[in-house]
Every structure is written in C-alpha cells, then in structure tokens.
Amino acid sequence: MLQVTRLAKSHQTPQGPLPLFSDLSFDIKAGESVALMGESGCGKSTLLHILAGLEQADKGQVLINNQDIMQLNDSDRALLRRNYVGVIFQQLNLIPSLTIADNLAFQARLAGTLDTEWLHNLVSTLGLETLLTRYPAQLSGGQQQRVAIGRALAARTPLLFADEPTGSLDEANAEQVMTLMLALVKETKSSLLMVTHSALLAARLERAMTLRQGHLT
Secondary structure, rough: OOEEEEEEEEEEEOOEEEEEEEEEEEEEEEEEEEEEEOOOOHHHHHHHHHOOOOOOOEEEEEEOOEEEHHHHOOOHHHHHHHHEEEOOOOOOOOOOOHHHHHHHHHHHHHHHOOOHHHHHHHHHOOOOOOOOOHHHHHHHHHHHHHHHHHHHOOOOOOOOEEOOOOOOOHHHHHHHHHHHHHHHHHOOOOOOEEEOOOOHHHHOEEEEEOOOOOOEO
C-alpha cells in the first residue's frame, strides 16, 4: 500500500541546510497498522506530511497505489490524496464555517464516495448524533477529535495517516477515542500510520518504528 525508498529532507537555516532525516526506507502493507515514534522535533510530522503529499522531500520515492507522489504535480497529488489518503491532523483542521455533518462528509463528497449508511454508522459509533448541526467552535476538544477521525474515515481511503490523534486529550478520553479509531480502521481495512509519543498507544498497533537522529529503528 505504501512504499518509501531513500527519502531525505533538510530544513534551510541561515547556516545552510540542516538534515532532518535521510535515506529512510520502509513499507506498510495493506491493512497493517504502524506507530511512528520519536522525540519532539525529530521530523515525525514532516515525514507524515511528505507521505501525504502535503510537503516535498529533497529526494527519494514515495509509492502510493504504485504511483510515485514525488513525481506528480500539485493537482495530481491532491487527486491521489483525495482518493487514497485520509489524514487526521494534529491541529485537527476542521472547517470552522461548516457544520459537523458537512465536516464529516467533506472528503467523501469531494472524492464522490459518500456512503450515507457508512456515514450514519460512523456518527453513531463516534457518539456524534446530537452534534451534527453544531459548528467546530461549539464542541469540546474530545468531540472535535472524534469529528476529525470521522472525517478521515468517511471516505474509506485505503491509507490513513494520523498525527498524534489523541494528543490533546486526557488519558481516559484518549483511550476511548483510540479504541474507537482502531475499531473503525479495522472495519474499513485501511492501512494506518500513526505518529504518537505514547508507548502504550503504540503497543496497540501491529508494529512500531522510531525516528531517531534522522534514521528509523
């Protein structure tokens, strides 16, 4: 589902390029769940953004559905992301001017894959039935987190990236949201790559990788 080969990325500084990571190679199989761990600032979110086609790497290859996103133009990358990739952002990125119902359906509508029965199932499972006419600013942090997860899963993309999907929640809510997310990911048979600082959450996935000093272990 995802194949990464010799990926490299540097940040530009006044002193010159500062390598963030180099020569990263790994793959994620269809339906596999993988945790990406590492210290703050090591490049986990940047890597996730590159894999999702939201940021450019310096070199390397990222194959999604046998297409190298590094070789695609902006519009083709957006099309591939819309059809094959769901993203749960660390900052959630809900659209403030849309109701919760419209936020949930947003990507699926764009992709032309909106399934009202599946969306109803998501709403019920995530406990959002009474919130559909509200706007993101009217929800708690935990409720917004559930909406972000629902939006990413509504399109049933084969690949899901999650950047600290429970990072802003307390332990009890994080555990509950994580359980719901993993159950829904299993139901959609999506591949999952999740950035997390938590060893406890990482242990719930099939395997874990650690980004340390620019390399994966």
